[in-house]
Amino acid sequence: MSSQESKSRSGRFDLPANELVEKFNATIPFEQRVCPFDIKDSQTHAAMLARQGIISEADAQAICRGLDQVAEEIRSGKFVFTVKDEDIHMAIEKRMTEIVGPAGGRLHTGRSRNDQTTTSTKMYLRHVIREVQEAVRGLQAECVAVARANADVIMPGFTHMQTGQPILFAHWMMAFFWMLERDFTRFGDLYKRMGRCPLGSAALAGTDFPIDRDFTAKALGFDGPTENSIDSVSDRDHMVEFNAAAAMCYMHLSRLCEELVTFSSQEFKFIELSDDFCTGSSIMPQKKNPDIAEKIRGKTGRMYGNLMAMLTIMKGIPLAYNTDLSEDKEQVFDSIDTLLDSLAIVTPMIAKMKVNAERTRRAADMGYANATDLADYLAKKGIPFREAHHIVGSMVNYAIKHNKRLDDFTMDEYRQFSDKIEDIRAEISLETCVKARRSFGGTAPERVREQLEHADKVLSEEAKALQA
Numbered sequence: 001m002s003s004q005e006s007k008s009r010s011g012r013f014d015l016p017a018n019e020l021v022e023k024f025n026a027t028i029p030f031e032q033r034v035c036p037f038d039i040k041d042s043q044t045h046a047a048m049l050a051r052q053g054i055i056s057e058a059d060a061q062a063i064c065r066g067l068d069q070v071a072e073e074i075r076s077g078k079f080v081f082t083v084k085d086e087d088i089h090m091a092i093e094k095r096m097t098e099i100v101g102p103a104g105g106r107l108h109t110g111r112s113r114n115d116q117t118t119t120s121t122k123m124y125l126r127h128v129i130r131e132v133q134e135a136v137r138g139l140q141a142e143c144v145a146v147a148r149a150n151a152d153v154i155m156p157g158f159t160h161m162q163t164g165q166p167i168l169f170a171h172w173m174m175a176f177f178w179m180l181e182r183d184f185t186r187f188g189d190l191y192k193r194m195g196r197c198p199l200g201s202a203a204l205a206g207t208d209f210p211i212d213r214d215f216t217a218k219a220l221g222f223d224g225p226t227e228n229s230i231d232s233v234s235d236r237d238h239m240v241e242f243n244a245a246a247a248m249c250y251m252h253l254s255r256l257c258e259e260l261v262t263f264s265s266q267e268f269k270f271i272e273l274s275d276d277f278c279t280g281s282s283i284m285p286q287k288k289n290p291d292i293a294e295k296i297r298g299k300t301g302r303m304y305g306n307l308m309a310m311l312t313i314m315k316g317i318p319l320a321y322n323t324d325l326s327e328d329k330e331q332v333f334d335s336i337d338t339l340l341d342s343l344a345i346v347t348p349m350i351a352k353m354k355v356n357a358e359r360t361r362r363a364a365d366m367g368y369a370n371a372t373d374l375a376d377y378l379a380k381k382g383i384p385f386r387e388a389h390h391i392v393g394s395m396v397n398y399a400i401k402h403n404k405r406l407d408d409f410t411m412d413e414y415r416q417f418s419d420k421i422e423d424i425r426a427e428i429s430l431e432t433c434v435k436a437r438r439s440f441g442g443t444a445p446e447r448v449r450e451q452l453e454h455a456d457k458v459l460s461e462e463a464k465a466l467q468a
Contacts, residue, residue, distance in 0.1 A: 038088055038092055043063070044216050051215065063100060125194065156360070165437075198233065201226060234320040243307040244307055254300040391418055
């Protein structure tokens with residue numbers, strides 16, 4: 001039994017922990033990424049204890065020096081992690097005490113691992129949120145760049161994966177920008193909600209030492225301390241909510257990748273993905289498979305599973321701390337890694353894809369994408385829209401049977417369906433149809449330019465905020 005373990009089990013237990021139990025109960029193998037934050041909150045706690053006269057200044061300085069050495073050992077790879085230490089908090093404190101001697105034993109005054117682990121994890125998650133937001137902004141910037149580079153490209157817009165109306169490719173691309181913008185703000189809202197510091201809540205009831213929780217909260221970058229010590233040590237809302245925000249962001253990545261898979265197929269050929277984001281077939285030499293987009297689409301299942309795991313862990317836990325809560329990290333860390341890796345991959349994949357403007361236009365041209373505009377034309381001539389809708393439906397039926405486009409009809413053919421129709425070819429051209437959608441948020445070129453300008457402003461304002 002290690003010296004630190006003896007302290008945590010001493011007196012109450014006759015037997016050391018079973019080796020199987022040690023391994024089963026240990027969280028140290030996967031939570032090492034939290035070490036820098038655990039060290040920082042420990043140093044801040046030590047400084048506060050000295051400031052309040054709870055421990056001596058000399059002891060606090062020794063503790064902080066010891067923790068600095070532990071941090072360096074971890075960074076250099078010299079630190080030995082073992083399941084006998086159970087978690088990183090015990091491992092770091094044990095090593096620090098080995099370095100500085102008896103003074104190290106005073107660090108844990110006025111706190112518990114219950115509030116310590118929640119604090120360090122919150123600090124880590126807040127750090128990660130900023131990384132995620134930066135990665136989201138990078139993908140958004142590429143969406144704007146691709147949209148602007150293909151500003152005049154016309155493509156069919158779909159509903160039910162059937163051709164609906166002609167749109168600008170830039171309009172399609174910017175749809176994902178605004179999805180990602182919601183993700184960005186969702187993570188930002190979570191960051192603000194995580195602004196309360198649990199440190200000082202101790203095991204569940206607070207402490208009888210005269211600690212200064214405002215000092216530690218502000219020193220660690222929080223807005224202030226949490227209000228209720230019981231809630232503080234048993235709260236994992238931030239873990240659940242991170243998984244929820246990550247799952248929603250991943251849903252948007254999956255939707256984007258689904259369209260990339262579809263539009264890069266031989267049947268569509270709207271886009272071509274760069275070779276370095278595709279793979280070949282082991283038996284069919286002609287294949288260029290969009291495996292990376294498919295892989296991201298497939299990983300959505302694990303992101304949803306991580307959220308459901310976290311919700312299930314929390315659903316029936318009584319107050320306050322229970323060891324069930326030690327299961328909070330693995331799926332959250334997996335969501336973090338999966339999301340950051342995927343954002344880093346999708347961004348250059350979008351940047352390097354080629355758009356086949358000729359193919360997208362032909363698809364819009366042959367798919368009767370201008371049918372709604374023809375119905376609108378008849379409605380403007382005084383025909384009730386429902387009747388105009390029926391007339392144009394009959395015209396499309398006729399066009400399909402005779403292998404014609406709507407703007408290939410002769411005037412006699414137009415008049416078979418309505419005597420209100422004059423020469424409308426220019427009125428139902430793809431360019432006219434696109435330009436006509438001038439309502440706010442529509443696909444008209446000037447409206448898309450407004451979107452791009454707004455997006456530029458969103459990105460530049462955020463860059464200024466980060467620099468500040």
